[in-house]
Amino acid sequence: MYEKMTYESILQKMLNMVSDDVDKREGSIIYDALAPAAYFLADQFFQLDNFVDLLLPDTALGEYLDRAVGGYGITRKEASAAIRKVTTSASVPIGSRWSIEGLVYRITDQTAENEYEAECETAGKIGNTYSGPLEALTAVNGVTAELTDIITDGTDKETDEALRERFFEKVQQPATTGNAYQYRQWAMEVPGVGDAKVFPLDSGPGTVGILIVDSEYKINSSLESVVSEHIETVRPIGASVTVSSPVANTIAVSAKVLLDGTKTREEVLAAFKVNLEGYFKAITFKEYRVSYAKVGSLLLSTEGAQDYDGLTLKGTSGNITIGEKEIPVMGAVNLEEVRTLGLE
Template sequence: MAVTSPYDGLTPEAIKAEMLADLQVKGVDVDHREGSYANTLVSVAAYQLYKLYQLFPSLLSMAFPDEDAGEYIDKNAAQLGMTRAPGKKATATIKFTGTDGTVIPAGTALYAPESGLQYLTTGDTMIISGMAEATAEAAEIGSDYNLPAGYITSMYVNVAGVVTVTNSTAAAGGVNEESDADFYARYHDRRTLPITSGNKNHYITWATETTGVSYANCLPLWNGNGTVKVVIAGDNRGPVDEVIRSACAAHIEDERPIGATVTVVSVAEREIPVTAKVTLASGYTTEQVGDQVEAAINELLKKQPFGEESTIPFSRMLACLLQCPGVADYSTFTVDGGTAAITLKAEDAAVVGTITVTA
């Protein structure tokens, strides 16, 4: 949200006019017509004041940052010893086939033809018995490099003796740099939530300190005394890969109090299919209504508490249908195959599944 200031409407001319009027009120009898000595002096001063007033809104962001404050989030968070998560590069296991004795040197450039994303091998390897394996690292940080197995299949410069190239496992571990919104949320939680001695908030803080973890919740005593479960998610409350989950678990293990048994799990995607038979409003199609229903239900799902069991009444889902501009009325509506409330587990990352709309 943009910061407003009582000085936003001021112009150099308005400031100048006010200063000249004030001189008259004080009885200063000088010529202040345009081009006069007094007018010129006041014009310079008014313009400098105008430039100063323009800085006032940014001063609020410096002292009281929000998610739009950019670098000032970093500066304020640094006072608490917090830094923005820098992002990570994805890695993948690459399988080469070809002539025995062929050496594939470290730094060999590979890429995925569909996307053009580039990867570099991290060490030398040699083909023995027709095959060799090497680890390849993405050329840049980012989750875009987390490609499925079988996508990295080409070399920028062919190596004599190599016949085929493929990533035998999915590329994983790539994470974008922490966004302003996510970093501000973490900074705000650190300032506002009581964090002491391994309490619930402490586990959430440790989890979100891990690169790639944007959301976390802690379930104390979930499996008896001394047990703690931490549920984590990445961007948009989506699942994280095993590389990120393991890194989060290792970080919490280093920080946790002695005696606690901690389980760290990623959310798993849960699709919720929807069917509806409707009377269309004039000018709308079933495809448009499907898009409207999907957007409305996704917005409802985003409002559910993260990392804990929750129940969504069927009436709330039905309201998502009835609020669609393209729906005049309906005759049937089912969610997840029925007309009952939807129960979400702590580890569910709920998304709208197949939407079937008929008229």
């Protein structure tokens, strides 16, 4: 908006307002007097340009984005703590604290003999990361403990882009009481939910089915009850709502790859897996076909891969259809390095 209000343009405009019979060359008294003011004004225009961006939802960041979307009833999803299973060699008190890799877990409930639920004191996905022997921070003598299964995933604080996307979805899509858009918005309000798909009349009149994936676009059954409980508090009376996870359509990928010499096979394989996972994430609940051509293009665009041959998806050389209640999940990925193509 103010990109033309540079130091040079402001200074020139100021100098143009001075009579031509006055020395206006660089180093003159009038030039040196106006230059600092021009610099200050240019900085103010720069700040003002950024300030405008912070006021608008499409460009606002951080707390400014929170305030921009707050007027529409949208709030950022806060980070949540992981709930993990802890097994011990003997009974331990509720509230005892245990550590692993710098993280602290507090025992919150006993589920069976020498089995407990523990909540990570650090919110976020970091609480899902580690497993193994725990070190007691509370005075517990002669007892060993191990951190095992994830009961409820920890989730990170919602990113600016995810929050912005929810905002535009709410203001651009006609959500009215009890329609499909609103059920999706209700599901998306729950921390940890990355996407949702609604099926009106899923099991007949008066029924609604909702499929959800987590923030990594993966199947996470621990979210189902949380989303269901939330929707029960906001939905209209009458509808029967079922929240579930989609079915995984596991896509195994195999190909012969000719390398260009800049990367090893293992490096190409790792990069290709990242690209492939990103593609599957992008089409979840949006497209219902894994494109053979697209996967080939991803492999060809992977750094270090010069060419490929014999590409198969689930053992076939063609597109893979994804059911309406399925999501594509990356299976085994095998890249066989070859010296030449078409001669093996």
